[in-house]
Amino acid sequence: MVDAQTAAQAPKVIRRDAYRAPEWMVPEIALDFDLDPAETRVHATLTVERNGDHDAPLRLDGDGLSPVSVRVDGVEAQGWHMDGQTLVVPLSGKAHSVETEVRIAPERNTQLEGLYASGGMLCTQCEAEGFRRITFFPDRPDVLSKYKVKLTAEKARFPILLSNGDPVGSGDLDGGRHWAEWHDPFPKPSYLFALVAGDLVANKATFTTMSGRDVELGIWVRAPDLPKTDHALHALKLSMAWDEKVYGREYDLDVFNIVAVGDFNFGAMENKGLNIFNSRYILADPDTATDWDYDAIAAVVAHEYFHNWSGNRVTCRDWFQLSLKEGFTVFRDQSFSADQGSPAVKRIEDVRGLRASQFQEDAGPLAHPVRPDEYMEISNFYTATIYNKGAELIRMMSTILGPENFRKATDLYFRRFDGTAATCEDFVLCMEEASGIDLSQFRRWYSQAGTPRVKARLEHAQNGGRAVLSLSQSVPPTPGQPSKEPMVLPLKVKLFGEKTGKPLTSERLVLLSDPSEEIVFEDIAERPVLSINRGFSAPVIVESDRDAADLAFLSAHDDDPFARYEAMQQLMLDTIVGAVRSGKGDHGAVIEAVRNTLADDRLDSAFTAEAVLLPSESFVGDQLAVVDPDAIFRAREALRRDLGRELEHEWRLAYEAARANRFELSPAAKGARRLKSVALSYIAASGAPDAASLAFLQFEKADNMTDRQGALTTLAGGTSDKRVAALDIFYQRYSDNPLVLDKWFQTQALSARDDTPETVEDLARHRDFTLGNPNRVRSLIGAFSVNQRAFHHASGRGYRFLADQLIALDKINPQTAAKLIPPLGRWRRFDSLRAEKMRAELQRIVDTPGLSKDMFEQASKSLD
Template structure:
């Protein structure tokens, strides 16, 4: 019987202690070199660590090495047994000199690590996830991002179980060990923080390729998966090479090692991880073919592969000083991957997708109890701040910076940033300063985007004096109060603006970039003889809520003639919002303007199918609720259902023609993707207007589909309908894909997202399905997260939806607190809902907060949500 206790899984009482950005202090000790020796075994892995440490500054403070679930079996200083203590789980060693060599030995159990942080087992593999504080679950170490080290790693294991041994950097030696054992040694020449450490051991096969860099260096590329999945890695490899080429051309960034590895694992808390030279991916962002992946899956794979590769410079070579600076690497890199994806396909459609995600995920965060700045001021558990604000709003901050500076100056700024801070751990302030120094533009007030939470609201009104030919644009802004922040200063808002002739439909002046940096301001346009239509915040140049004073017919005209695709999309969406909100309030909601604008969009020969598909997609019930002072899920659902029904009936012929189009499943061009997108959107509206016809068409599309996009599109429509077509399609889908874990996630997700009165019954039954597992984050999210995002079903008047999600949070909190904590915000916006639902939601949050042994991850989210 082993005498090593897996403290990581032992019940503990979390220390709910906040950490503040203002308390940052440089590390007392630096660690220039780390040597690690792993004797790998799923049940008992022995880890020997050797750290060369140096005192940082003139002080007499001891060396403190973080641990989590570790018990030291041996501790040596300069080769001799050392005196040490444990302060909680921190190893404390008194040192007298300015440098020393610290050796520790621990034993861990990867197979028992359900948190999926540190070293854990997944599908026969041993793999790591160390961001943000997972390395301390492997070995004692300062485990903070401003301690950068050169790593050398030796791995030994049973060759029959773990024939492939991978780590960061370059393979320097390998050989046979005792019996059936073997070993490999890896060295990473670039200093890195511990959160970027990675290793993988398992029975894997590689899709190999090569890339020639702009300086002529040859880089070996490999994507490691189970042998049966090799055919599904082609798209990921092509995406990797495209990203490498793009980063050279757009940012001048060349890859710096001789080898780049990607490994796909089934159990992963995140999408992927940018570990230096050894990226570890959730398999859903690697594996794809036309039969099992949708167009959205293909696009997501390309975007995530690019994101993690781009981190090689914006995150690895230049990293963040502390976790409050997380957006330094994530906001910048999200902006880079968004730009890459736009260049690889349709810029307009990509921008629409990105803004839709921002509005669905980040705007609610900004207006709720968990609102925080892009650079937070405090946290209890840092993993709770891997949020849409840090990532997506952080990307919008970078985008605004580029808009203000211009492309050329922004590129000079990024070059200076990488040159100045290569090999360093720095702050968001350092990034902005590099942009200022390269451009000569003062960004002092702009820095408020990093420190003030909340989404600014902009009021816009334009006056036109026909006699003088002058138009005057009146603008005002307000930044709302958020938890801990009141009385905020005005932000710098870059608003791309154009005036369009109401009669001619032509631009009356070139697009103008307006910088609104005060609470109120006016801007004049001369030589405007024609009545102008206001096209403002084009391309969503600032992440704001816009309230523009519109004349009757103005939105309809903009939806018809605006040359800016995003602005044209916005006009049609705003028409929909006005009708939907009026209907939800019980007011007269005339669908005629929406129907006319949608008809014009459908019949236009100037618009591509991809844009049509986005423009015709009606706002979700969640987005509608975000526009209302008080959310009534039943009223919103009824209003949206009525408008969709009216559109489906009025435009049946046009929608049928769009739905009949076909693009071959092996064609992944933007045009083919657009056809498939429009096809499914049209099918959904047809089904709303005539459910029986819709069910028949959906089943026919499902049966005839030669790709997952058409198949899933049809199944999504059938999910919300009744009848034999639905039952047959779902049964057939399960039978066909029951052995494919990623596709089966879709089966769970589609049923959880169904717009049906009995969805809560279905979801509760699916939670008992033999193929549902709370231990697999993908499967858990497929059911629980998709259900919680289904506003009508989740907010069931009985409160059953709240109880179900709470039960699932508490169950998975004992297994994987990170996954559990990310679901708490679905209950956290209780103040926005009508009183009965608000009381039910608050009661579930109180139940969560009162649960004994609650993780600090979930405690922080629940307690802040109750404040």
């Protein structure tokens, strides 16, 4: 528990209901940077205007800054002082020009917030509150300014100088220095400011907008990485065209630049006209990037570009509204990705991710609404709830409104709030106004945490031909919300005939808004089988009375691809959970269902690969009152083994069919590679004597990283001597490529081997491991913490390891450290011995002197 002394030292809690409009606005800001890694001078000129009738002084946020000078209207300011980290300047009248100058040291900035050095370049990350580490400013999203930025630096060291907006001038200076000036004509909050200075080259192209304007596109990287940028550039052009077609949104500046950075806390950042990306979401070629990497790059490029309207042109009033931009934009990038390949497979991937991260978040101590009510550190709310559940809210509204009304509503939203800072409520009001649909009750999705549970029971009176679907809903208690009101749940349902396999009804959208409801279907001549929550139309947990035969039937006959996949997953899940509880497993139904799926040549390979994968160990654990990692592992491995043995012939046929597949990025080729790796893993699970040789041959002969990584993953989980050889070859081949080396660390951290905890401890001492790079931290520490069996080793060594690493990391990069706390926070779900050990490590973290507010908030809440 958190003691009284520790609680007294806790950071201040920020509450949504305490919001007040800014006392001063800043219509314009001019920034002059004299850039140097050791000491950068920042001169800021703010045009400030009093907002409302008050006499409050100007308060400018800072973080680690000391003013060198403060001037008002051209003369030295009088009476200014520091209130903690805040610069306070007394002002009379309505408008002034306020100048400040500070000195900062980018090369000593290990937090990677504000202006910092990475790989020989200088770059920024200002969301959420990094701008206050660069200069004094009212650093809040509802203060929108037009920016003029001048950058000066040593030309040989930093030949490229980039910032937001469009370039307006550049030139050389004495002493080998040069300058560049950028103007952004669109008002933006400070979190969207960006600059980059470095020795970079660009992959350039031109995009012609729907109104006929030419936009110069550039993806800036280190020279050796230039050949790996074509895919990202292509994805950018596709994104721009898609946003015009689907949402009518045209790009508004003359240039659009992206820079790839090796050290970055996030995936990417949507700064206006100058997106800064984690290099893992830009760089790709067949030898170093998997198909997953290629898809992720396209999705993240699209996401950040789509922010130009859903986040930049219309931004958030305050950080409690974060899902206004992130949830909406995730929905947009998911829709884009679905249009580029298989919508069914994309939906499966999105839901799998939602269940793995957000459902667990909703069920734990860090559960919070999509629009939170309070926080200590805003960076802790960049969560799956804000992003992924937020996207599901937009998807549900789109389903309820229908495509035509939804487009009318988004047009209204963009038109009404262009150039302003809006709220989630503003968005929902536009949905209502454009469609005429009352969403009053739907708003509970924004204010109530927790994953709704739906119970479904279907009864059929054979004589009368009537079927009655009984539905009920409940939302479990979450921290601070012990009781919940009924939600609006858009559930797509359909009935199929058990004998004929044909649809008995058309698909119906049921809006479940009461605690319980009955849906009547007339003229049902044969026993119906229920297909429910088709397409995952609502982010809920469904508990139904469907038995194994019903699920196997749906896995073969349902005409909704997601529902077909879901039926197979539920059949597998029920089988594994039953084995965990009873110690015995009846695998016959699953084996036959998988056999039928593999034999169905109407299915594309990508869907088949997803459908035959077993639910993850952590997802199985979510179904149990008390998680038993060892029992879950044994039950799941037994089913894998039997599937491998009983269907070995089918797996080999699938493998051979894809063996000759050469690298290309078509959906068919990617699907074949995916099924090939899944088939290989099942052949290995069968215990086939040639499995390791087959995997090693694939590893050696692969012409792409997808096949090579798939083979390495199979070998890394086994005991063959070829495992060590493959890991050594992989390391030697890619030791100078940080992104690929991350895969080497991650593959071992996720291994199912008994000695994985020891292996991970050794890897943390490896010469190529560093806490200074977020990607490397996530590849080892983050991956290990989600390896359920290894992390939850009964000795508690996994918990000690994670706590040790997080305490050390907190001193370097609190944001990255805090995001790795949640696995420890699930202690309530485990047996008493494990729970005690997990809580002890959380307490040790909380008791650590000098703990950041990022870590304190996450660890203390996880203890409560």
